[in-house]
Amino acid sequence: MNEELRELYQELIIDHGRHPRNFQILGNHTHCQKGYNPLCGDQLTLYLRIENDKVVDASFEGTGCAISVASASLMTEQIKGKTLAQAEKLFHDFHSFITDPEPSTTLQDCLGKLTVLGGVREFPGRIKCATLAWHTLKAGLAPSNHAKAVSTE
Amino acid sequence: MTISRSLPNRDQLSSSASTSIEQFDWHAVRNDFPLLKQLVYGKPLAYLDNAATSQKPNVVFEAIEHYYRHDNANVHRGIYALSERATQAYEASRDKVQYFLNAASREEIVFVRGTTEAINLVAQSYARPRLTADDEILISAMEHHSNIVPWQIVCKQTGAKLKVVPITDSGEINLDDYQQLLSSRTRLVAITHMSNALGSIPPVQEMITLAHAQGIPVLLDGAQAIPHLKVNVQALDCDFYAFSGHKIYGPTGIGVLYGKQVILNAMPPYQGGGDMISQVSFDKTLYNDLPYKFEAGTPNIAGAIGLGAALDYVSSLGLDNIARREQQLLEYATQRLLSIKGLRIIGTAKHKASIISFVLNTAHPHDISSILDREGIAIRAGHHCAMPLMDRFKIPATARASLAFYNSNDDIDRLLLGMKEVDAIFG
Numbered sequence: 126m127n128e129e130l131r132e133l134y135q136e137l138i139i140d141h142g143r144h145p146r147n148f149q150i151l152g153n154h155t156h157c158q159k160g161y162n163p164l165c166g167d168q169l170t171l172y173l174r175i176e177n178d179k180v181v182d183a184s185f186e187g188t189g190c191a192i193s194v195a196s197a198s199l200m201t202e203q204i205k206g207k208t209l210a211q212a213e214k215l216f217h218d219f220h221s222f223i224t225d226p227e228p229s230t231t232l233q234d235c236l237g238k239l240t241v242l243g244g245v246r247e248f249p250g251r252i253k254c255a256t257l258a259w260h261t262l263k264a265g266l267a268p269s270n271h272a273k274a275v276s277t278e
Numbered sequence: 279m280t281i282s283r284s285l286p287n288r289d290q291l292s293s294s295a296s297t298s299i300e301q302f303d304w305h306a307v308r309n310d311f312p313l314l315k316q317l318v319y320g321k322p323l324a325y326l327d328n329a330a331t332s333q334k335p336n337v338v339f340e341a342i343e344h345y346y347r348h349d350n351a352n353v354h355r356g357i358y359a360l361s362e363r364a365t366q367a368y369e370a371s372r373d374k375v376q377y378f379l380n381a382a383s384r385e386e387i388v389f390v391r392g393t394t395e396a397i398n399l400v401a402q403s404y405a406r407p408r409l410t411a412d413d414e415i416l417i418s419a420m421e422h423h424s425n426i427v428p429w430q431i432v433c434k435q436t437g438a439k440l441k442v443v444p445i446t447d448s449g450e451i452n453l454d455d456y457q458q459l460l461s462s463r464t465r466l467v468a469i470t471h472m473s474n475a476l477g478s479i480p481p482v483q484e485m486i487t488l489a490h491a492q493g494i495p496v497l498l499d500g501a502q503a504i505p506h507l508k509v510n511v512q513a514l515d516c517d518f519y520a521f522s523g524h525k526i527y528g529p530t531g532i533g534v535l536y537g538k539q540v541i542l543n544a545m546p547p548y549q550g551g552g553d554m555i556s557q558v559s560f561d562k563t564l565y566n567d568l569p570y571k572f573e574a575g576t577p578n579i580a581g582a583i584g585l586g587a588a589l590d591y592v593s594s595l596g597l598d599n600i601a602r603r604e605q606q607l608l609e610y611a612t613q614r615l616l617s618i619k620g621l622r623i624i625g626t627a628k629h630k631a632s633i634i635s636f637v638l639n640t641a642h643p644h645d646i647s648s649i650l651d652r653e654g655i656a657i658r659a660g661h662h663c664a665m666p667l668m669d670r671f672k673i674p675a676t677a678r679a680s681l682a683f684y685n686s687n688d689d690i691d692r693l694l695l696g697m698k699e700v701d702a703i704f705g
Binding site: 126127129133134139165166167188189190191193248250251254 | 653659675
C-alpha cells in the first residue's frame with residue numbers, strides 16, 4: 126500500500142472512524158454548535174457541557190468520512206476536563222500541527238494521541254475533513270456565536 | 279464515410295478511424311487527448327470524472343492557439359483584416375452550434391459562460407417579468423443546484439412557487455407524477471436532460487409534449503446530456519436548451535443558450551453593455567437583434583472558437599458511435615462494480631448514460647476517492663451539487679465514476695483494483 130495512505134489511515138483513525146467515541150446527543154449540554162463543510166456535505170453537531178469555565182462533557186453527532194469522524198471523536202475525548210483556555214489552546218495547537226509542514230516536537234508532545242491525524246498533511250484536500258470538528262468547537266466556545274452554524278468555507 | 283458541412287473527417291485528425299464502431303480504434307482516439315498520457319503518483323492516469331469536466335483534444339488547443347497567435351482582435355467592431363477574421367471564426371462557431379443542435383436559425387444560439395449562466399438568463403429575462411405570486415415553476419428532484427437556485431431566486435423575487443417532480447428509487451421520473459404537478463399555474467418546466475449524479479435520462483420528449491399541451495414552455499438543462507446524446511432541439515421542440523462547452527471537450531467559460539427565436543425576441547436583455555445595442559443616447563437605447571441582444575460586452579471569443587473545434591471533433595467521431603462506445607463502458611463498469619461486496623449503485627434507471635454513483639457500506643466516498651487518487655484514479659466524491667437528491671436517497675454523498683469515450687476497460691479494471699485497496703483499509 127501507498128506509504129502516505131498508510132500514514133493517513135492509521136489503525137486508530139479507522140477505529141475511531143468506525144466506532145466513534147462520545148457519539149450521541151448530550152442531554153444536559155450547555156452548548157450546542159453545528160458545523161458544516163459545504164464542499165463535501167460533511168456535517169456534525171457538537172454538544173458541550175461547560176461548568177465553571179471547564180468542559181466537563183462533550184459529544185457529537187453527524188455524518189462524514191473516516192477522517193472527519195475520527196477527528197471529532199478524538200477531539201471530544203481530549204477536551205473533556207480542559208478549561209476553556211486550555212481547549213482554545215488545543216484548537217490552535219492542533220491547527221498549527223495539521224497545517225505546518227514540519228511541526229515542532231513540543232507541539233507534537235502537547236497533542237499526544239491527536240498526532241495520529243498528521244498524515245492528512247499529505248492530502249491537502251482532506252485538511253478540512255480533519256479540522257471541521259475543531260472549527261465547530263471554536264465557534265461553539267465563542268460567546269457571541271451560539272446556534273449559528275459554522276462552515277469550513 | 280459521410281462528411282457533413284464544415285466537419286473534418288477522421289483522416290484530418292491525429293488518429294484514424296472510420297465512422298463504423300467496429301472499425302473504430304478507440305485506443306488511437308485516446309491519443310488525441312495529451313493530458314491522459316500523464317502519470318499521477320507514478321501511476322497512469324485513469325480519468326473517471328468526465329461528468330465534472332471533460333479533457334480536451336489537440337484540435338481544441340490548436341484552434342484556441344491559432345486564434346490568439348494569428349487572429350486575435352475584438353469581434354463585430356474593427357474594420358480591418360484581423361477583426362474580420364476573428365469575427366468570422368467566432369460566428370462560424372455559432373453556425374457549428376446551430377448545426378450541432380439542429381436549431382432552426384443561428385439567431386437562436388446565444389453564447390454565455392456556461393449552463394449556469396444560461397439558466398440564470400432565462401430565469402431573470404424570461405421568467406421574472408412574467409411571474410406572479412400565483413404562478414409555479416416545475417423542476418425535478420434530480421436537478422443540479424444550477425437548475426434549482428436560479429428558480430428559487432426568481433420565485434423569491436416574484437412570489438411564485440417552486441414545485442418539484444419526485445423521482446422513484448431507481449432515479450426515474452414517473453410521467454403520472456409529472457402530469458399531476460403540471461397545472462394551469464405552471465409557467466415553465468425546467469428539467470435536466472440527464473442527471474449529473476445518477477446518469478438518469480428522463481422522458482423529456484413526453485414531458486415536453488405534455489407541457490406544450492397546456493401551453494407551458496420547457497427548458498432542458500443539457501450540461502450532462504450534450505456529450506453523450508444526440509440533441510435535436512427542433513425534434514424535441516424544447517423552448518430552451520442550455521449546455522457548457524467544457525463538458526463536451528471544449529474550454530471552460532463558454533456555453534450556449536438555445537432559445538426559440540419568437541421567445542428570445544420577446545425577452546428583455548439580460549445584461550447591458552457594448553455589442554448588445556444598436557443605438558444609444560442618454561434618453562434611450564435601442565437593443566441589437568438576436569443573438570447579440572444577449573451578448574453584452576466582449577464575448578469569450580477564444581472559448582467560442584475552441585467550442586466550435588470541439589463540436590467538429592465530436593461530430594467527426596459521431597455521437598451515435600460515442601453513445602454506443604460509452605454504453606459498452608457503462609455496462610462493463612456497472613457489472614464489475616456490482617461484484618464488490620457491500621457496494622450499492624445509486625441511480626439504476628433503465629435509461630441512463632455514462633455515470634455510476636455508488637456507496638460502500640464500509641467506507642465514505644471521500645475516503646474512497648483519496649485512496650483511488652493515490653492509484654492514479656480520478657473520481658468524484660461528494661454531493662455532486664445535488665444536495666436535495668442526496669437527501670432523497672438519505673445519503674450524505676456518493677462516489678461517482680463518469681465515463682467518456684476515451685476511457686477504456688483498462689481504466690475500469692484499475693478502478694476495481696483501487697477498490698481492493700479501499701477494502702484492504704476499510705474492509
